Amino acid sequence: MRGKIVKGIGGFYYVHDGKSMLVECRARGGFRNRDQKPLVGDDVLFSLTEEDPGSGRIDELLPRRSELIRPAVANADQALIIVSVQKPAFHPGLLDRFLLWMNWQALPVIIGIGKTDLDEEDKEPAIRRIYEGAGCRVCSFSAKTGRGLEELKEALREKTTVLAGASGVGKSTLLNALMPEAAMETGELSKKLGRGRHTTRHAEIFCWAPDSFLCDTPGFSSLDLPPIEADQLRHCFAEFEEAGTRCAFRDCLHSREKGCAVRAAAEAGSIPESRYESYLRFLEELKARKPY
Numbered sequence: 001m002r003g004k005i006v007k008g009i010g011g012f013y014y015v016h017d018g019k020s021m022l023v024e025c026r027a028r029g030g031f032r033n034r035d036q037k038p039l040v041g042d043d044v045l046f047s048l049t050e051e052d053p054g055s056g057r058i059d060e061l062l063p064r065r066s067e068l069i070r071p072a073v074a075n076a077d078q079a080l081i082i083v084s085v086q087k088p089a090f091h092p093g094l095l096d097r098f099l100l101w102m103n104w105q106a107l108p109v110i111i112g113i114g115k116t117d118l119d120e121e122d123k124e125p126a127i128r129r130i131y132e133g134a135g136c137r138v139c140s141f142s143a144k145t146g147r148g149l150e151e152l153k154e155a156l157r158e159k160t161t162v163l164a165g166a167s168g169v170g171k172s173t174l175l176n177a178l179m180p181e182a183a184m185e186t187g188e189l190s191k192k193l194g195r196g197r198h199t200t201r202h203a204e205i206f207c208w209a210p211d212s213f214l215c216d217t218p219g220f221s222s223l224d225l226p227p228i229e230a231d232q233l234r235h236c237f238a239e240f241e242e243a244g245t246r247c248a249f250r251d252c253l254h255s256r257e258k259g260c261a262v263r264a265a266a267e268a269g270s271i272p273e274s275r276y277e278s279y280l281r282f283l284e285e286l287k288a289r290k291p292y
């Protein structure tokens, strides 16, 4: 039989047959030795245990369309990175890190600006402008009022989308809004720290419309950088490209070089300050890394 791994916990994989059956499976011995660890999102061939039709065994992993490391999910077509305008407050550094991971993993990204019902300070337009300028598709929405959900659904339809974002931004709440039967657990923010409480502990996939899958994932509060070379980083910032052609040196790293047109553009405000700051921070971090 053919199915999809929708969840993996403690050595068990939950395989959905695409109709109505969810089977608790073990992986056939040998997967791990051959460096093939089943991932949430994997399409598999499985068989049922004779004595207990609720449980089974994964016999084969079918070829993957894509394989993500952060979060560890197979066969995603795109990522929806969610940020919230408030509660928790928008944190550009973390979003920029996540964009870098998705860029490195060559996965198309949609940025979802959520909780717009809380946007009394009208922060949405500025966030949108920065990330549209970085070449991203941006959708804003409120899972609470439903505003923007129709546009978001169109962006998610007939695709497998992995949800990503800091703890507490509303990933599970969005899933519940699109699919009440999912009944994902959601959590209040910590009053003291104003951060999420890491309510979701495991990646889990749901089919919310025909051929349309959403993978909820645990939120993060910090993130390292993908293994890219420091001198490749500038190519991950699309909005530097144009000014970059006018730098005095062709191999300019856009930090302290004389005649750097990217720095000049950031100072003049035509490249967003927060993006340039992220770039400089990431550059130092990558330079400080041991070579691979």
Ligand SMILES: Nc1nc2c(ncn2[C@@H]2O[C@H](COP(=O)(O)OP(=O)(O)OP(=O)(O)O)[C@@H](O)[C@H]2O)c(=O)[nH]1
Residues within 6 Å of the ligand: 114, 115, 116, 117, 118, 141, 142, 143, 144, 145, 165, 166, 167, 168, 169, 170, 171, 172, 173, 174, 185, 186, 187, 188, 189, 196, 197, 198, 199, 200, 201, 217, 218, 219, 220
């Ligand atoms: N006002 C408002 N609150 C929201 C909205 N979406 C989510 N929340 C609230 O934000 C809090 C966190 O939501 P979750 O869905 O648990 O966040 P999460 O991103 O899944 O968090 P983790 O599972 O910890 O990664 C909950 O109290 C939700 O009710 C929204 O659109 N508007």
Ligand SMILES: [Mg+2]
Residues within 6 Å of the ligand: 171, 172, 173, 185, 186, 199, 200, 216, 217, 218, 219
């Ligand atoms: Mg959650």
Ligand SMILES: [Zn+2]
Residues within 6 Å of the ligand: 244, 247, 248, 252, 253, 254, 255, 257, 259, 260, 261, 262, 263
């Ligand atoms: Zn430069």
